[in-house]
Amino acid sequence: MRYFITGTAGFIGFHLARRLLEDGHEVFGIDGMTQYYNLKLKEARNAALAQFPSFTGRIGMLEDNGFLREAVMAAKPDVMIHLAAQAGVRYSLENPKAYLDSNLVGTWNILELAKELQIGHLMLASTSSVYGANPEVPFRESDKTDEPLTFYAATKKATELMAHSYAHLYKFPITAFRFFTVYGPWGRPDMALFKFAKAMLDGQPIEIYGEGKMSRDFTYIEDLVEAIVRLSAVAPAEANRVTKPGVSDTLSHQAPFRVVNLGGGQPVGLMEFVETIEKAMGQPAIRKMLPMQKGDVPRTFAAPDLLQALTGYTPSTTVEEGVKAFVEWYLDQGRALE
Template sequence: MRYLITGTAGFIGFHLARRLLEEGHSVTGFDGMTAYYNVRLKEARHAALAQFPAFKPFIGMLEDEKALAAAYDIEKPDVIVHLAAQAGVRYSLENPRAYFDANLSGTWNVLELARRAEIRHLMLASTSSVYGANPDIPFRESDRTDEPLTFYAASKKATEVMAHSYSHLHKIPTTAFRFFTVYGPWGRPDMALFKFVKGILDGSEIEIYGEGRMSRDFTYVDDLVDGIVRLSAVVPAEANRVQVPGVIDTLSHQAPFRVVNIGGGQPVGLLDFVETVEEVLGRPAKRRMLPMQKGDVPRTYASPDLLVALTGYKPETSLKDGVRAFVEWYLEARKDFLD
């Protein structure tokens, strides 16, 4: 298969591209190399992918429709996986315009490309943040997602509904997947695990928001990629509507469109998360307890039922194993391109 992946210099895009290349597929990688965090880390990801002859990188911004079209023309892929976005919940409070440009305008360009190309399957990333402070647990794809707490969450909800409209109007088979706190090697420096490991090793304080009372459904990145790859083979169509008792399929009645959680349904308290990091590192953290930050949600908790019904799979990697894999990577990587 031929894939076009947006965001291949990013955390998740890199891992997905590497997995597909290892399996013998060809990947055109599109990335803007923005300076939201250390560009050297992004360049190192692309350098690792460049070891595969079937990887063809293209540097460009999502907002540039002509650049996207040029990337598509390299190999005219069968599948588009749209992962590139302006990420970060807290940064959306500081610079919401970046989210409008990348997540709304950029996604519209991807949808236009998918319409013109008549691709087999469009897959795009959403987030558990669309559930907001949902009081019902676990979070099911059929739950209301009309109360986003940040512009980041609103922009990803908009991504879903924009894609649904294009799927209906132009019959584009589309799967939107909602990620739940993804972590692992090659992760983003603005995420909690990266900050905690760095802080503990440096002997500096780590900031624990919400007084540690929050919980997250952590998803190891290899598990997430496994979910995406499996879903790529389940193209939304009336013929594959789920008929499992107790599972509500989100396959639209108006379009070949479906939303799927990718999470294991095993939330972990923030203090338990910190203790796991301490255990793996073999040293205690200097903790600075802080109140809940604006835009934060108290918990995330995925229902994996639809993912299991569609693919027979759900994330299973233990938090300790995942944290250990990240630490092993971090200790090597910081000598090369993180410091």
């Protein structure tokens, strides 16, 4: 099959593109190569993908509709997977316009092209941040998501709503998936695991927000990719509406549109996460305890039932396994790409 993926020089896009290429598919990828973090890491990911003859990569911004249109039309994809976005909850407090441009304008450009092509399946990345500080756990796709705590979360909720309207009006299938604290090798330097490992090696304190009382439903990158690959074969339609007792399908009654959590439903406390990193690094961390940051949520906790019902799969890599894999990559390659 032919896949068009946005953000292939990014953490998740790189892993997904590499998996699809290894499976024998054709991948056409684009990336803006923005300066949000060191380009050396993005360039290394791009170079790894370029080793595959069936990969075509181009550099350009989602907001540049002319560039995007030319790229999509050249790719003629069967499936489009839109991962590119301005990421980071905290950075949205500093530069909200970057989120407006990339996450809203860029996504609208993608929707317009998918409409024109009547794409077989459009997949859009959303986030667990849309649940805000929801006190009910685990977070279910049917839960209320109308109280975002950051502009980042607000833009992601907006992309879901925009996508539903396009699926309804133009009748092409769209799946929006909500990520839960993805981590692993080739991760972003602004992520906690990367920052903690670097600080520990540099002999610097690690900053632990919320006095360490937060918890996260950590999702290992390879598990996430497996879930996306499986979901790509399940374009939303009445034929695959889930009717299993105890599982609420989010398949719209007005459109071929569905929202799915991508998480394992096994949250881990922040202090346990720190201790796992210390064990994998073979050294203690200097801990600097800090209050909760503006926009942070106390916990994330996915209900994975719908993903399991649709694909027969639930992310299951333990934090111990995932952190160990990251530390091995970081010491071998990541340190040189900071």
